[in-house]
Amino acid sequence: MDVVQKMREAEGFTPTEQELAHTILCLGPRFSDYSIKELAQAAHCSIATIHRLCRKLGLEGMKELKIEMARSLERAQAAGTADINFPFGEGWTAGEVAASIRSVFEQTLAQTQSMLDMDTVEHAASLICMARQVALFTESHNRYPASMFADRLLSVGIDARCEADTERQIRCALLMGKDCVAIGISYSGVSMALERALPVLSERGVPTFLVGTPAAARLNPGLDGYLFVSDAERYQRRITQFASHLAVQYVLDTLFGSVCATSWPRSISYLEKTLPLTRKPGLIDDCSQQAAGR
Template sequence: MDIKRRMERASDFTPSELQIARTVSALGPRLQSLTLKELALAAHVSIPSVHRFCKKLGLEGFKELKVEMAKSDARHTGERGEVDINFPFAADDTADGVLAQMASVYETTLSDTRDLLDPDSLAHAAELLDNALSIDIYTQSHNLYPAQMFCDRLLSIGRHATCFESIERQSRTALASDRTHAALLISYSGLGPNLSTLLPILQERDVPTIFVGTPRGGQLNPGLSIYLHVSDRESLQNRITQFASHIAVQYVLDSLFGCLFARDYEQSRAFLERSLPITSLPALRRTELSPTEYAGVMLNRLR
């Protein structure tokens, strides 16, 4: 795993080691010019603390840390190309230029999220949803759009699911839930104002909870059942709009739905097909009318 990802996902760092990780990340390529002593001074820790930090990451020492960081920087700037996730195009870009830059945003975001998303955690999340009598989705703002689509997909394969927009309904849903439910929390930053209300309720009710968001967002909300991490390159404020976070969240939810569907493929497909005659567009439903009669009915509906 990429060294930066290992630092982000580490759950057993001491306060000193967390400080070293933050310093190393902030330094970026500048780390290559520092000595061990200079890094310790920059992080305000002792040299032995840096040694322990490296060992905890599975590295032999500071030199290997520098090598791994250089490899990570090369992957981020070389293989994927440089694209500004927050401002991917300029005022004078042509349509071709915008298309190319947006393609880079998609490629970078999907690659980042694929690196962060642990397959075992994804499989565990699908198992948790599979065993739940009700799947309750909690989110806010622009994340409501992919969340509601995910809810519709769950309903399309016969799963009981909820996704309410209002905080009041979300709170009451949480209060009415128990360990037979599963909660899916979507918050890119982990700073959603609804979390401070919902998390204590869900924990008190012993509801298995899945968190979808950045690694930092997960660290801000510890103690949940499963964490599904997304790319964290997008600024929370300094951006055109939520291009990257939308792409990342949608990718995770699509993958989670795919894993859930695959767990009971035949039953999921059977329910989907059984519901099509009822839920499909009128023009696509089977009819005993002749084409002329059917066309007449449809024209009358338009008048």
């Protein structure tokens, strides 16, 4: 396992060391230009913390860390990986853009899959299958994959909702109980929706899961489970959300598939009941025949 992967997993790291590792990963190629004092200032930590992190990574010090970081970046470039934060630039052809975006997607999916704990996915899926109601708590661009996830749950007979604004989300949280499931979505963990909803959900004993980065989990401790996404995309210095949006969608799709797999007969039965009422004119696909043929 290379040094970048070790820092992403942050196994055995203290919260301060986790923040330091995140700073180093965000710096990327620029890390080689930093002195140990400059890194300590950028990460808001002590020089001693940097030395401790190096030892946990199996390295002698900052100099060796720079060498291993450079090697990791060279391997990524040799594999044809794209810059996740700026995957295209001035004068690029459409073909170059398409190839770079594909690389971003491949990197993001691979990293997210490696970080996603499948036992947590299955635990969340089992609770969702038994829940009286499932509610999504998020804001900004994450509302779109969250809303799609709620629609998909509804399509297999699970009462799910994704309210559009924070006020409605809080009212929804006040109606929930131990027989419900809440899912918060925030890449960074800094979210007004979570800040207001999580205390209400905790007070009411609602099982709550968070989809986000390890940094988001550290900002919101004590939940029932965490579904991690790739944290390679910077919070602010990026052209737009490509990797984070895809990672969230991938996690929610994986969770939805696990829900269906856990309650397959019920899901198919509900689909069969709804098809005559929701099928568009001219379409005669039989859901039960498709499912039986798989």
